[in-house]
Amino acid sequence: MVRVTELVIEATGLRCRYGSFEAVRGIDLSVRRGELFALLGTNGAGKTTTVETLEGHRAASAGTVRVLGMDPVADKARLRPRIGIMLQESGFAGELTVAETVELWASVTTGGRRLDVLELLDLGHRARVMVKQLSGGERRRLDLALAVLARPELLFLDEPTTGLDPESRRRTWDLVRTLLAEGTTVLLTTHYLEEAEELADRLAIMHRGVVAVEGTLADVLATEPSRISFALPAGLTAAELPPLPAVLTSHVLDQRVELSTADLQHDLGVLVGWANERGVRLSRLRASHASLEDVFHGVRGAVERAGVAG
Amino acid sequence: MNAKHAIALGRTEFRLLWRNKLVASIAVVMPLLVGVVLATNGGSFGEQGWGLTAAVQVLQILLMTVYLTITTALTARRQDLFLKRLRSGEMSDATVLVGLVGPSVLLALVQVVLLLGATTAADAAPPRNPLLVGLAVVLGAVMFAAAGMATTVFTPNPETAQITTMPVFLGAMAAVFLSMVSKHETLRWITLAVPGGGVTELVRTGWVGARWDGTRVGFGEQFASALPAIGVSAAWAAVAVLAAWRWFRWEPRR
Numbered sequence: 001m002v003r004v005t006e007l008v009i010e011a012t013g014l015r016c017r018y019g020s021f022e023a024v025r026g027i028d029l030s031v032r033r034g035e036l037f038a039l040l041g042t043n044g045a046g047k048t049t050t051v052e053t054l055e056g057h058r059a060a061s062a063g064t065v066r067v068l069g070m071d072p073v074a075d076k077a078r079l080r081p082r083i084g085i086m087l088q089e090s091g092f093a094g095e096l097t098v099a100e101t102v103e104l105w106a107s108v109t110t111g112g113r114r115l116d117v118l119e120l121l122d123l124g125h126r127a128r129v130m131v132k133q134l135s136g137g138e139r140r141r142l143d144l145a146l147a148v149l150a151r152p153e154l155l156f157l158d159e160p161t162t163g164l165d166p167e168s169r170r171r172t173w174d175l176v177r178t179l180l181a182e183g184t185t186v187l188l189t190t191h192y193l194e195e196a197e198e199l200a201d202r203l204a205i206m207h208r209g210v211v212a213v214e215g216t217l218a219d220v221l222a223t224e225p226s227r228i229s230f231a232l233p234a235g236l237t238a239a240e241l242p243p244l245p246a247v248l249t250s251h252v253l254d255q256r257v258e259l260s261t262a263d264l265q266h267d268l269g270v271l272v273g274w275a276n277e278r279g280v281r282l283s284r285l286r287a288s289h290a291s292l293e294d295v296f297h298g299v300r301g302a303v304e305r306a307g308v309a310g
Numbered sequence: 311m312n313a314k315h316a317i318a319l320g321r322t323e324f325r326l327l328w329r330n331k332l333v334a335s336i337a338v339v340m341p342l343l344v345g346v347v348l349a350t351n352g353g354s355f356g357e358q359g360w361g362l363t364a365a366v367q368v369l370q371i372l373l374m375t376v377y378l379t380i381t382t383a384l385t386a387r388r389q390d391l392f393l394k395r396l397r398s399g400e401m402s403d404a405t406v407l408v409g410l411v412g413p414s415v416l417l418a419l420v421q422v423v424l425l426l427g428a429t430t431a432a433d434a435a436p437p438r439n440p441l442l443v444g445l446a447v448v449l450g451a452v453m454f455a456a457a458g459m460a461t462t463v464f465t466p467n468p469e470t471a472q473i474t475t476m477p478v479f480l481g482a483m484a485a486v487f488l489s490m491v492s493k494h495e496t497l498r499w500i501t502l503a504v505p506g507g508g509v510t511e512l513v514r515t516g517w518v519g520a521r522w523d524g525t526r527v528g529f530g531e532q533f534a535s536a537l538p539a540i541g542v543s544a545a546w547a548a549v550a551v552l553a554a555w556r557w558f559r560w561e562p563r564r
Contacts, residue, residue: 107315
């Protein structure tokens with residue numbers, strides 16, 4: 001199968017500066033048509049600044065940005081009808097009803113087939129309620145409703161599920177999956193790592209204005225070693241353990257052994273085989289691939305160490 | 311600018327003005343109440359009285375329906391992050407502003423027509439020079455709409471709009487009352503220099519067909535004598551537009 005890898009978003013050497021503070025310090029991003037690209041990072045990593053620059057809310061201070069082949073600031077009038085934006089923070093007029101808000105947005109949005117967004121996001125029964133009476137989660141869903149109303153070709157979601165209960169979050173994910181299946185490209189920022197694990201085709205982790213890791217979930221997880229840990233059997237010392245060829249680091253603390261390995265399957269096999277042969281039990285044995293959370297913390301640690309060294 | 315989008319937004323803005331009791335009273339109830347009282351008492355200002363009545367009508371509408379309303383409403387929309395939302399859609403900044411400011415200006419024009427109509431009926435005489443009156447209304451509407459936008463810059467929330475609009479509001483009212491009592495040349499220039507003073511003189515000249523000191527003059531000379539007032543009003547309108555353009559903020563300060 002030939003994969004068409006048309007780039008919907010292309011940023012090179014992107015920098016964004018607020019006065020003397022540089023929030024984004026030279027990043028490259030490429031988002032392919034039809035995929036969901038997740039941008040992760042700590043607070044202040046530069047995610048929202050990056051997204052708002054791609055949306056055309058602010059101009060880049062350096063670098064080139066292309067969204068659907070256009071300059072988001074200069075070509076705003078031609079670009080905006082093709083994209084949907086859910087800002088991290090924005091509001092409504094409190095004295096309009098939910099239905100009036102959607103109606104207003106529909107009348108200032110061109111574009112073809114409308115989604116029945118209120119039903120999709122379980123807001124139908126709230127249609128006649130004033131926006132100021134909605135709960136935080138309902139407002140967030142209304143935000144999403146407006147962003148997807150006209151089935152945009154490219155959708156920006158800046159922390160779409162912050163403050164949502166699990167049921168609303170699942171509903172949001174379902175809607176995003178539906179749009180992805182219809183061919184929408186999505187750029188998502190989130191605090192929730194499981195959200196990225198659940199939805200993202202590719203992801204990037206930003207820290208202090210730069211992209212630290214980027215790739216598919218498998219690529220990104222492969223950047224951190226796997227872990228094995230167990231309690232050292234009574235009467236044994238760490239020196240008596242068998243040699244494990246792929247082990248990168250090992251620690252023994254209070255009779256508990258922690259290893260990191262580049263080849264989990266092989267090293268675990270050797271370890272368990274050795275224990276069976278010796279007739280000892282490895283109690284509290286745990287073995288796992290790195291999680292996105294491990295990668296995330298690894299990134300913070302690495303950048304901070306580099307910062308100290310530099 | 312996309313006219314269809316601006317009209318759609320303007321309809322919603324009308325609805326919002328109407329639903330907020332404070333804004334509705336500033337934009338609709340007060341100007342009409344004051345206007346009716348004035349229209350039925352115009353003769354009490356003496357020989358030039360009806361001209362002054364018309365000038366006060368126009369000024370109070372521009373101040374309340376345009377200036378105060380726009381400052382209050384835009385500050386509220388900014389505080390609600392509604393402006394930020396509108397900017398995340400397809401509309402250009404110009405379309406959003408026309409949609410938000412247009413309803414107040416339109417409402418003011420309707421009120422001017424209604425109340426000047428009532429004044430005409432009470433006076434039993436139409437304005438001598440409607441062109442000058444119309445020019446005064448247009449210049450004044452631009453000036454006070456832009457001034458309203460500029461005033462949001464130092465208005466942190468809609469409640470404080472009552473205070474931040476005071477300097478311009480009182481200045482313009484003072485100009486109206488000065489022009490009522492004064493026949494002194496120096497005072498006339500001071501009055502003209504205050505925002506709204508030029509508009510006052512234009513309406514008065516247009517209504518009674520007389521120079522600022524009350525001397526009746528011909529149609530052409532009415533324009534000539536109104537030139538300083540036109541110039542000053544246009545200059546204030548330009549200053550207000552530039553200030554709004556330069557300093558208007560779409561998001562609240564953090």
